[in-house]
Amino acid sequence: MTIQEWTYLLVGITFSLYIGIAIWSRVGSTSGFYVAGRGVPPLANGMATAADWMSAASFISMAGLISFMGYTGTIYLMGWTGGYVLLALLLAPYLRKYGRYTIPEFVGDRYYSQTARVIAVFCAIFVSFTYVAGQMRGVGVVFSRFLEVDVTIGVLIGVGIVFFYAVVGGMRGITYTQVAQFCVLIVAYLIPAVAISWKMTGWAIPQIGFGSTMLEGQYAGMALLETLDTIHRDLGLPEYTGAWVNGKKSMVDVLAITMALMVGTAGLPHVLIRFYTVPNARAARWSAMWALIFIGLLYTTAPAVSAFARVNMIETLNEKSYADAPEWFKSWEGTGLIVFNDRNGDGMIQYSGNAATNELTVDRDIMVLANPEIAKLPAWVVALVAAGGLAAALSTAAGLLLVISASVSHDLLKSVMWKSMPQHVELRMARIAAAFAVIVAGFLGIYPPGFVAQVVAFAFGLAAASFFPILLLGIFDKRTTKEGAIAGMLLGIGFTSAYIIWFRFIDPTATADQWLFGISPEGIGTIGMVLNFMVAITVSRFTPPPPLEVQNMIEDIRSPSGTCHVPIQH
Amino acid sequence: MAVLLLIWFVVSYLLGIVFVEPLNQFHLGGFPLGFWFAQQGSIFVFIILTLVYAFGMDRIDRRHGVESAPASSDSTGFSETSE
Numbered sequence: 001m002t003i004q005e006w007t008y009l010l011v012g013i014t015f016s017l018y019i020g021i022a023i024w025s026r027v028g029s030t031s032g033f034y035v036a037g038r039g040v041p042p043l044a045n046g047m048a049t050a051a052d053w054m055s056a057a058s059f060i061s062m063a064g065l066i067s068f069m070g071y072t073g074t075i076y077l078m079g080w081t082g083g084y085v086l087l088a089l090l091l092a093p094y095l096r097k098y099g100r101y102t103i104p105e106f107v108g109d110r111y112y113s114q115t116a117r118v119i120a121v122f123c124a125i126f127v128s129f130t131y132v133a134g135q136m137r138g139v140g141v142v143f144s145r146f147l148e149v150d151v152t153i154g155v156l157i158g159v160g161i162v163f164f165y166a167v168v169g170g171m172r173g174i175t176y177t178q179v180a181q182f183c184v185l186i187v188a189y190l191i192p193a194v195a196i197s198w199k200m201t202g203w204a205i206p207q208i209g210f211g212s213t214m215l216e217g218q219y220a221g222m223a224l225l226e227t228l229d230t231i232h233r234d235l236g237l238p239e240y241t242g243a244w245v246n247g248k249k250s251m252v253d254v255l256a257i258t259m260a261l262m263v264g265t266a267g268l269p270h271v272l273i274r275f276y277t278v279p280n281a282r283a284a285r286w287s288a289m290w291a292l293i294f295i296g297l298l299y300t301t302a303p304a305v306s307a308f309a310r311v312n313m314i315e316t317l318n319e320k321s322y323a324d325a326p327e328w329f330k331s332w333e334g335t336g337l338i339v340f341n342d343r344n345g346d347g348m349i350q351y352s353g354n355a356a357t358n359e360l361t362v363d364r365d366i367m368v369l370a371n372p373e374i375a376k377l378p379a380w381v382v383a384l385v386a387a388g389g390l391a392a393a394l395s396t397a398a399g400l401l402l403v404i405s406a407s408v409s410h411d412l413l414k415s416v417m418w419k420s421m422p423q424h425v426e427l428r429m430a431r432i433a434a435a436f437a438v439i440v441a442g443f444l445g446i447y448p449p450g451f452v453a454q455v456v457a458f459a460f461g462l463a464a465a466s467f468f469p470i471l472l473l474g475i476f477d478k479r480t481t482k483e484g485a486i487a488g489m490l491l492g493i494g495f496t497s498a499y500i501i502w503f504r505f506i507d508p509t510a511t512a513d514q515w516l517f518g519i520s521p522e523g524i525g526t527i528g529m530v531l532n533f534m535v536a537i538t539v540s541r542f543t544p545p546p547p548l549e550v551q552n553m554i555e556d557i558r559s560p561s562g563t564c565h566v567p568i569q570h
Numbered sequence: 571m572a573v574l575l576l577i578w579f580v581v582s583y584l585l586g587i588v589f590v591e592p593l594n595q596f597h598l599g600g601f602p603l604g605f606w607f608a609q610q611g612s613i614f615v616f617i618i619l620t621l622v623y624a625f626g627m628d629r630i631d632r633r634h635g636v637e638s639a640p641a642s643s644d645s646t647g648f649s650e651t652s653e
Contacts, residue, residue, distance in 0.1 A: 074612075082578065089620075210600075241605040243590045243605075289624045
C-alpha cells in the first residue's frame with residue numbers, strides 16, 4: 001500500500017471513530033453542553049486536557065522549531081509545560097470549587113461587575129479565534145500534503161467533522177472525542193520517535209537516545225548532541241546546545257518569553273474550562289497532574305525528535321546531488337515548503353549558516369511530518385503521523401470553539417441581554433454560536449490572514465496580561481476590588497497589544513536594542529502581567545472593599561473542601 | 571505549596587536559563603547538564619511537583635475528615651457534587 005492509501009485508511013478510521021463518539025455522547029442540557037455534566041473522571045480529563053492543549057503547533061511545528069533553534073527551543077518546552085504547575089497549584093482546584101460554566105462568569109461574580117465580565121468575554125473570544133485560525137491551517141496543510149486534495153476541501157472536511165461533534169455533543173462530545181484524539185496523536189508521535197531513536201542510537205526510549213552516542217555514519221561513537229554541535233560549527237551555524245551565543249535570543253528575552261508562555265498557559269480560557277468538567281476540586285488537582293504527565297510524554301520526546309531530525313536532515317541532504325534527492329524531498333518541494341536554489345550551479349545541495357552561499361531553505365513546519373520519510377520508516381508510520389496531526393488540530397479547534405460558543409450564549413446573550421432566557425433556548429443559542437464559530441474558523445483556515453504566526457504571540461500575551469493576574473488575585477486577595485481588576489485588565493491588555501502591534505506591524509524591523517529591556521513582542525506579556533498586578537493591587541487599596549458576600553465567597557473557595565457551607569446559588 | 575513554587579522557579583528559571591552555561595560544563599551522559607535541565611529535567615520536575623501537591627492536598631482533606639465524593643454524573647446543572 002502506498003502512503004496515500006494508508007493515509008486515507010487511517011484518517012477514515014479515526015474520523016469515523018470521532019463521529020461515533022459524538023453520537024454516543026450527545027447532550028440535551030446546558031450543563032452537558034458547557035461542562036460535560038461535570039462527570040468526567042480525572043484520568044479522562046487529563047487526556048482530554050492534553051489533547052485540548054497540544055495543538056497543531058505542538059504536534060506539527062514545535063519539534064521543527066526547536067530543531068532550528070537548538071537550546072533556545074526551551075522557551076516552548078518549559079513555557080508550555082510549566083504553566084500547568086501554576087494551574088494545578090493556584091487556579092484549577094479553586095475555580096472548580098466555585099463551579100460555574102465559564103471564566104468570564106467567575107470574573108463577573110468575583111468582581112461584582114458586568115463590565116469586568118464583558119472585558120473578559122472579549123479577551124476570551126479574541127484569544128480563541130486567534131488560536132483556532134492556526135488549527136484550521138494545520139488541517140489544510142496535512143490534507144494537501146498527504147491526501148493531495150485542495151487545501152480548501154481539506155479545511156471543509158475538517159470543519160464538517162468539528163461542526164458535527166461540537167454542535168451535537170457539546171463539551172461532553174468534545175471531551176470524549178479528545179480522549180480518543182489524545183490516544184491517536186500520542187501513538188502517532190511516539191512510534192516514529194522510538195523507531196528513529198532505535199535506529200540512530202540503539203535506545204528505544206527517545207529521552208535516553210537523545211543523550212547517547214551515534215551508532216553509524218561518520219560520527220559513529222560520538223554523543224548525538226556533540227555531533228550536532230560539531231556539524232553546526234562546520235556549517236558556520238551557532239552551536240546547537242549553546243545558550244547565549246551569537247544569533248540566538250538573549251537571556252532576558254528567554255526569561256520573559258518563558259514566563260509569558262507559562263503564565264499565558266495558565267490563563268487560557270480553553271484550558272481553564274476543562275477543569276470545570278470534573279466532579280470536584282480534588283479531581284481538578286488530579287486531572288492537572290494527569291494532563292501534565294500526558295503532555296510531558298510528548299514534550300520530553302519533542303526535543304529528541306528535533307535533534308534526530310536535524311542530524312538526519314543535514315546528513316541526508318548536505319553536499320548531496322540534487323538529481324539523487326530522495327522522493328520526500330521532491331514531494332515537499334511541490335508544496336513550496338522546501339526550496340532549493342543552486343546558487344553556484346554545481347547541481348549539489350549546499351546547506352550553510354552563511355545566507356549568501358546557503359542553497360537550501362526548509363520550512364520549520366514540515367520537520368515532524370517529513371521526519372518518518374527522512375528516516376525511511378514504512379508507509380503506515382507516515383500515514384499515522386498525518387492522522388495524529390489532524391487529531392491534534394481538530395481537538396484543539398473543538399475546545400476553542402466551545403469557549404467561543406459559551407462566551408457568546410452564556411456570558412453575552414444570557415447574562416447581558418436576556419437574563420431569564422430558558423435553558424432550552426440557551427442551549428439552542430449555544431449550538432448556533434458554535435456552528436457560527438466553526439464556519440468563521442473554516443473561513444480563516446481557507447483564507448489565512450498573512451499574520452497568523454505573528455498574532456499567536458497575542459494569544460499568550462493577552463492571556464498572561466489579562467486573565468492570570470485577575471484570577472490569582474480574585475482567589476488569594478480578598479481586598480482586590482472591581483475598580484482594581486478592571487483597571488489592571490485594561491492596562492495589561494492595552495500595554496501588551498500596543499507593544500505587539502507596534503513591533504509587529506508598524507515597526508517590524510526594530511532590533512533588540514529598541515525593545516523595552518530587550519524583550520521581544522513574544523515575551524512582553526510578562527511585563528503586561530506585572531503592570532496588571534501592580535495597578536490592580538494599588539487601585540484596590542484606594543477604592544471601597546468588595547461587598548461582604550463576595551469576601552465570604554472567597555473564604556469559601558479557599559477553605560479545604562469539607563468546610564464549605566452552602567453551595568453558591570446562581 | 572510555597573516550597574513547591576520555589577522549586578518550580580529554581581529549576582526552570584535558574585537551572586534551565588540563568589545558570590545554563592556554567593552547568594553545561596558538567597555532563598549527564600551525552601547531555602550538557604544545563605541543556606538537559608532546560609529541555610528534559612524541568613518537565614520531569616514539573617510533573618513531580620503536581621504529583622506531590624495532589625497527594626499532599628489529599629492528606630490535608632483527610633485530616634479535615636473529608637473525602638471528596640466519588641465521581642458522579644450530574645446533568646441537572648448547578649448543584650455541586652463535591653462537598
